[in-house]
Amino acid sequence: xxxxxxxLIITAILTLLALTSIQAYLIYNTYELKKKAFLNxxxxxxxxxxxxxxxxxETAEIWGQxxxxxxxxxxxxxxxxxxxxxxxxxxxxxxxxxxxRLYQDEVKKxxxxxxxxxxxxxxxxxxxxxxxxxxxxxxxxDNPIFILGDNFNEKxxxxxxxxxxxxxxxxxDENGIERTFEFRVMTRDRMSIAAWKRIxxxxxxxxxxxxxxxxxxxxxxxxxxxxxxxxxxxVADVKTDFINNITHELKTPLxxxxxxxxxxxxxxxxxxxxxxxxxxxxxxxxxxxxxxxxDQVMTNSLGSxxxxxxxxxxxxxxxxxNRIDDFELSVQSQDLTIQRNIxxxxxxxxxxxxxxxxxxxxxxxxxxxxxxxxxxxxxxTKLMNNHYEIEISDNGIxxxxxxxxxxxxxxxxxxxxxVHNVKGLGLGLYYAKQIIDSHGGSIExxxxxxxxxxxxxxxxxx
Numbered sequence: 367x368x369x370x371x372x373x374l375i376i377t378a379i380l381t382l383l384a385l386t387s388i389q390a391y392l393i394y395n396t397y398e399l400k401k402k403a404f405l406n407x408x409x410x411x412x413x414x415x416x417x418x419x420x421x422x423x424e425t426a427e428i429w430g431q432x433x434x435x436x437x438x439x440x441x442x443x444x445x446x447x448x449x450x451x452x453x454x455x456x457x458x459x460x461x462x463x464x465x466x467r468l469y470q471d472e473v474k475k476x477x478x479x480x481x482x483x484x485x486x487x488x489x490x491x492x493x494x495x496x497x498x499x500x501x502x503x504x505x506x507x508d509n510p511i512f513i514l515g516d517n518f519n520e521k522x523x524x525x526x527x528x529x530x531x532x533x534x535x536x537x538x539d540e541n542g543i544e545r546t547f548e549f550r551v552m553t554r555d556r557m558s559i560a561a562w563k564r565i566x567x568x569x570x571x572x573x574x575x576x577x578x579x580x581x582x583x584x585x586x587x588x589x590x591x592x593x594x595x596x597x598x599x600x601v602a603d604v605k606t607d608f609i610n611n612i613t614h615e616l617k618t619p620l621x622x623x624x625x626x627x628x629x630x631x632x633x634x635x636x637x638x639x640x641x642x643x644x645x646x647x648x649x650x651x652x653x654x655x656x657x658x659x660x661d662q663v664m665t666n667s668l669g670s671x672x673x674x675x676x677x678x679x680x681x682x683x684x685x686x687x688n689r690i691d692d693f694e695l696s697v698q699s700q701d702l703t704i705q706r707n708i709x710x711x712x713x714x715x716x717x718x719x720x721x722x723x724x725x726x727x728x729x730x731x732x733x734x735x736x737x738x739x740x741x742x743x744x745x746x747t748k749l750m751n752n753h754y755e756i757e758i759s760d761n762g763i764x765x766x767x768x769x770x771x772x773x774x775x776x777x778x779x780x781x782x783x784x785v786h787n788v789k790g791l792g793l794g795l796y797y798a799k800q801i802i803d804s805h806g807g808s809i810e811x812x813x814x815x816x817x818x819x820x821x822x823x824x825x826x827x828x
Contacts, residue, residue, distance in 0.1 A: 485515030728794035
């Protein structure tokens with residue numbers, strides 16, 4: 367049974383992990399689609415600025431004229447390639463600032479709702495020649511030449527567009543002779559949106575919230591199901607244990623009753639009044655024992671709210687003296703010592719003496735059952751803040767820490783391994799707690815293995 371439950375739990379966990387992975391994958395795919403849609407939307411918006419706003423176009427054309435003149439100087443005069451590249455890479459003059467200001471003004475007019483940085487880069491420059499082309503600037507993905515706009519980090523940006531164009535340029539030299547050359551340039555427009563992740567996630571807020579709620583619901587359902595499964599298994603184990611215990615408890619009196627009833631049929635028993643009387647006594651005692659077992663099961667099935675209390679006012683000193691004396695008398699065959707430290711001040715208690723005595727005796731009987739060869743029990747009572755505290759300590763075998771929360775459950779009995787060394791139905795402490803709860807009190811336990819156990823009962827003083 368335990369193996370099947372473990373397999374079921376493992377299967378449920380694996381299924382939950384699979385569902386979580388699928389959900390995470392779908393959310394990631396949705397995120398990528400939203401991101402792509404967002405970037406395309408932004409690219410289209412700023413692409414229109416680059417293609418349709420006249421002032422922006424004119425500013426770019428002015429730079430294009432200056433760029434062509436630099437290439438003409440390199441082609442026909444003594445401007446070195448390295449010097450040309452350095453000039454192109456130098457910080458841009460006021461033209462770039464004008465371009466950027468115009469661009470940002472147009473971005474604001476577009477009412478996108480977020481800030482954008484934009485720039486143009488050159489990725490390659492080739493001067494064309496019928497004999498042999500001259501690669502002025504070879505294609506460089508990682509370190510292009512910045513032209514116009516905001517010179518942000520290349521890794522932070524996204525490509526808006528790419529252009530590869532060929533054109534010619536003609537200009538007269540110092541002698542008035544016009545010289546023409548052709549060149550090919552590859553450029554890319556890039557943008558950077560600082561808060562793009564937040565924007566995309568905000569657009570996914572509904573989906574993320576729904577996914578989180580579904581995930582929490584599934585996790586809660588999973589937890590509840592596993593908890594109930596474990597609880598049901600525990601209840602089944604406890605019931606099985608109880609049935610085994612009650613069966614064992616009933617077998618002995620039933621077997622004795624069977625033997626005694628058969629003895630009554632024997633002539634020598636019938637002819638001896640004393641033997642006959644002894645046999646009837648056995649029948650009577652075993653019948654009484656059976657009745658007590660049945661009554662114990664029936665009575666202990668009641669909860670604290672179902673118990674009917676017949677409270678009476680008693681003096682604490684008299685009550686505890688009489689009850690402890692009664693208990694000592696009932697276990698005369700045991701090596702038992704009980705130390706009493708009763709509240710010196712006389713306290714009036716209102717309790718159901720029969721039920722409350724049952725609760726105390728159940729705790730004391732456990733101390734004897736689970737005691738060592740020489741049993742020592744200490745009973746201390748004291749009055750504190752309108753509450754009466756009763757502390758019962760023993761020097762027994764103790765209760766494991768992980769079991770202490772369970773000892774007040776119905777039918778529960780602490781086992782040594784899988785074996786119960788002490789007979790019982792597991793109802794004594796459960797019933798004791800129900801009685802104390804019905805008096806508006808509380809009961810707690812503290813225990814150390816091989817050192818002993820202490821039960822603390824607190825009831826209100828009315």
